[in-house]
Amino acid sequence: MAEPHIDYAVFRELSGFIQDRTGITLDQSKDYLIETRLGPLIREFQLDGYADLLRKVRTDARLLNRMIDEISTNETSFFRDNSPFELLKYRLLPELMDRGRQGSGPITIWSAASSTGQEVYSIGIACREIMGAQAASKVRIIGTDISDSAVRRASLGAFSELEIGRGMSADLRDRYFTASDGLWKIKDELRAMASFRQMNLLEPFSGLGSFDIIFCRNVAIYFDAETRKALFERLAKQLRPNGALIIGSSETMIGVTDVFQRQEHMRCAYYTLRA
Ligand SMILES: C[S@@+](CC[C@H](N)C(=O)[O-])C[C@H]1O[C@@H](n2cnc3c(N)ncnc32)[C@H](O)[C@@H]1O
Structure with a gap:
């Protein structure tokens, strides 16, 4: 019609x-x-x-x-672009563990536009792969999104064959999901590491706390330059002193704000607070 x-x-x-x-x-x-x-x-x-x-x-x-x-465009996939998850596994998490960050509470990670949850569960799996069973008690992940229906779906943690096929290897799928009613459901131990809430990135981040790592990928591209700058500068205030911000692979901080220092690991860019 x-x-x-x-x-x-x-x-x-x-x-x-x-x-x-x-x-x-x-x-x-x-x-x-x-x-x-x-x-x-x-x-x-x-x-x-x-x-x-x-x-x-x-x-x-x-x-x-x-x-x-x-x-809202909810396009997402598991391990989207791959390199941010390699960065997480081989640079950011080892550094946090070396610094003994766990001694002062769990490692906190925010997926700031989590869509239907694939990013959050990819982060959870990456943590689990590197930290083993201790990830369950030592990492907290929060996923937020403006879209109410996306947040509800993320919270359910159940994905179709097609969605799982986008980025999830059969090996990881079999270890971290169970087949149920034609869907793949995230296992409880992974689900328990995550929480979700509806949140508009334009509104105050009240009660959210501070983070070791923030993923804010493929959302600021929809905003104008002024909104993007304001968002990144507000995200900077939510980062712990040695924290890292990861943005989308097609996004840049050049000409947006200078509160961040660009870092690179295996050709994956990320941002820390400028000293
Ligand atoms: C393209 S998806 C990106 C998902 C995931 N970060 C990724 O890279 O795969 C963009 C998400 O941003 C969300 N979004 C758009 N405007 C937003 C806002 N003002 N506050 C919070 N989320 C927003 C949309 O609902 C959508 O789920």
């Missing part, structure tokens, strides 16, 4: 509203994205077009949640 057409004035208002609430920028070339993703909402909520959607979404929290779910 063809989606309802959005006219330019409404597109501008609606995309301005979405940017204010989520940071996600949609220029005029993205009108198709609004039509394909939000058109079905118009039918579901029996709205009278996009102007009506814009009016109602300001006061209807359920509609707003659904709109954010539709507009």
Whole structure:
């Protein structure tokens, strides 16, 4: 079924509203994205077009949640880009263990746009592979995302054959997942290392605590330069003194902010706080 057409004035208002609430920028070339993703909402909520959607979404929290779910791109996979997980296993975790970080509480890792959980469970598996069974008590991972449905799926920790096939080797799958009702369910010992919560990266990080490692990958690309800078500078404040920030492989800190010092391990870039 063809989606309802959005006219330019409404597109501008609606995309301005979405940017204010989520940071996600949609220029005029993205009108198709609004039509394909939000058109079905118009039918579901029996709205009278996009102007009506814009009016109602300001006061209807359920509609707003659904709109954010539709507009956010949840594309992810296990061990996405691989090198950040090698960095974690062979540089960051060994350094943290050498420094005796565990003596002062668990190692804390934040996946700041965790989508449906593949990044969090990949981190958990990498920790488990390097630290063995002690990872269960010595590492805490929190996954946050603006999308309510993504957070719920991440929390369930159950993945289709297709999702598992994207990045998870058969060996790791068989060791860390169990087959259940046609899905692959993460084992309890891994699930227990993680917690999830819905959180908008534009809003205060209250009660989140501080982290040894922050993964903030493939989300700032959707933001404009000013929002990106503000986000990275706020993430810097959540990092422990020797902490590391990992961004997406196609993302850069060049020209964004100078609060970070670029580091590299086996051609994988990461960022520490500038002294
Ligand atoms: C492309 S996915 C990246 C997932 C994972 N980090 C990875 O690299 O595979 C981007 C995620 O960012 C989330 N997102 C977009 N805007 C956000 C915001 N303002 N606050 C928190 N999460 C946001 C989306 O819901 C989506 O799940």
